[in-house]
Amino acid sequence: MVDEAALNALREAARLSPDNLPLRRHLADLLLAAGRLAEAEAEYQATLLLAPGDPGTGIGLAETFVRQGKNGAAMAALDRILATPGYPPKASVIAARALLGDGDLQAAARHYRDAIVRDPALADPELAARLTGSAPEPAYPGPATPPGGGAPGPTYYPGPAAYPGPATPSGGGTPGPAYPGPAAPPQPAGGWGHGPASAEPTAEVERARTTFADVAGMDSVKEALRMKLLLPIQQPELFKAFGKRSGGGMLLYGPPGSGKTHLARATAGELGAAFINVGLADILDMWTGSSERNLRATFDLARRNRPCILFFDEVDALAARRSDMRQAHSRQIVNQFLAELDGVDQHANEGVLVLAATNAPWYVDVAFRRPGRFDQLVFVPPPDATARAAILFLLCRDKPLGEVDFAQVAKATEGFVGADLKGLVDRAVEAKLHESIRAGRPVPLGTWDLMTAAQTIRPTAVREWLGTARNYVLHSNESGVWDELLPWLRDLR
Incomplete structure (x- = not known):
């Protein structure tokens, strides 16, 4: 565990001495060690501005990217380091993790x-x-003394076929023998690197039971969803008079746990439409071409079940900036995604409403913001005090309740998002269950129970996320796309 007081002291020192490279590096390293990846990423990025060629900072940033699943960004951060003679060997380990995540075994x-x-x-x-x-x-798997001399080293772990040793091992010495790997797996139909000729969607069609009545607050977000997605289907003649058809896309972005997935499911319930929640495992595949076929099959599934809400969570993993990608097949996935959003013809996606969510909208390729695709970006903010009270009420409505002042609890939970509030209620319920077991009857929840649970939870997601957003947004908002975020960033201390 990293001492929070020590971190705060380092932050203050970095604020007072923003050009102190060792200090900024040390702070970033501590944040990475603590698993606070968004903060670590922001600090490494700030440190790189001071010393763009510093390999330690670049390796730290790449490790932060890998641990967040941003493998293309990790390799981009390592490019210059890996091209430098005598680069730190740790860079190769981070590169191995990133390439493995991209399927390049x-x-x-x-x-x-x-x-x-x-x-x-x-x-x-x-x-x-x-x-x-x-x-x-x-x-x-070789001689007792490794090539080049020295103490016996660890096992080599090459790819799926026998891996030949180099003519001259790294560091010099006598050429070593081949280092055999495990037996190669059976060759798939179509040859290595190619998946099956067709794909069946693994995503499932749901019928959502939640509606906007189950979503507390966020009135402006719900109104944007109504105008963009719901009303064109509910009042088609009116929209047809203005040349507007049902269909299109919207990108929801905001801090983790703010309710983006809940909103998407409620949108489907409000419309009475089918709902398809698409995860990365439903799309990404190690075989070349299979990911693109999976995308096509998923869109076809939505077209067969229209009206349908097709929801892509963590969409930045599928729609990342192509300039950050090192692998051609990754860029092909983005191209296929763009083609499916456009539809085979102008009516192909009519009745298919595409919603996507991300915590990192700045990583999404700008082509997705073109009209007809995700042309509307909607910020899903952390709930204010009124919304927090409403969320607490919804979370507690099916539980034994006594006297509960939800407004008082809401005041004590500044900075909490919906996921934090759910965790608070779950913790209060667990404590109350122990008490009820001892009493032999259900003991109702009260204000004190929720307030006590609130003292045990310390949310950090919002501040971490806003700190990261500030580094990207304040210097790249010429088009005004991030205007909704600016008031939140100005208030950040």
Whole structure:
């Protein structure tokens, strides 16, 4: 655990001495070690502005990206480092993790092998097992003394076929033998790197039971959803008179836990439409071309069930900026996504309402904001005190209640998002269950129970997210696309 007081002291020192590179690096490293990835990313980015060529900062930023699943951004951060002779071997380990996340097994194995040849202390059995698809080998598959001399090193974990040793091992010495990997898996139909010719969607069609009545606050967001998505289907003749058809897309963005998925499901319930919640596992596939076919199959599923809300959560993973991508197949996924949003013809997506959500809208390729795609970005803000009281009421309405002053609890939960409030209620209920078991009867929740639970929860998501947003938004808002965010950023201390 990182001492919060120490972090605050470092933040204050960095504020007073913003050009102190070692201090900023140390703060970023501590945030990364604490798992506070959004804050660490922002601090590394600020440090890179001071020293763009500092390899330690670049490696730290790349590790932050990898741990957030932003593998293309990680490789972009490592590009210059990996091109520098004698670069730190840790950069190769981070590159191996990023490439493995992108499905490039051979390149990942090559980078990992390079790292442990140069520094055996960097051996990572878990990463090695993922590279081989099996448990790590217990022994070094070669001579007792590794190529180039020195103490015996760890096992090499190459790709799915036998991995030939280099003509001259890193660091010099006598050429070493081949380092065999596990047996290659059966070759798929169509050859290596190609998936099946057709795809069946793995996403499922739901019928949402929640409506806007189950969503507290967020009136402006609900009104935007009504005008963009609901009313064109509910009043088609009126919209047809103005040349507007049902269909189109909207991108919801905001801090984690602010209720974006809940809003999407409530939109489908409000309309009585089918709802398809698309996860990354429903789309991404290791075989070239399969991800694109999965996208096509998912859109076709929505077209067969129209009117339908097609919801993509964490859409930045599927719609990332192509300029940040190193792999051609990743760019092809983005191109396919854009083509599906446009539809095969102008009527193909009529009645298919595409909603997407992200915590990192600045990573979404700008092409998705073109009219007819995600042309409307809607900020889903943290709830204010009135909305927090309403959320607490909705969360508690099916539980035994005594005297509860929800407004008082709302005042004590400044900075809480919907997910935090749910955690608060769950914690209060757990404590009340223990009391009820002892009493032999249900003991109702009261204000004191919720206030006590509120003292045990310390939300950080909103401030972390706003801190990250500030670094991206304040210097790139020429088009005014982030105007909704500016009041929140100005109030950030």
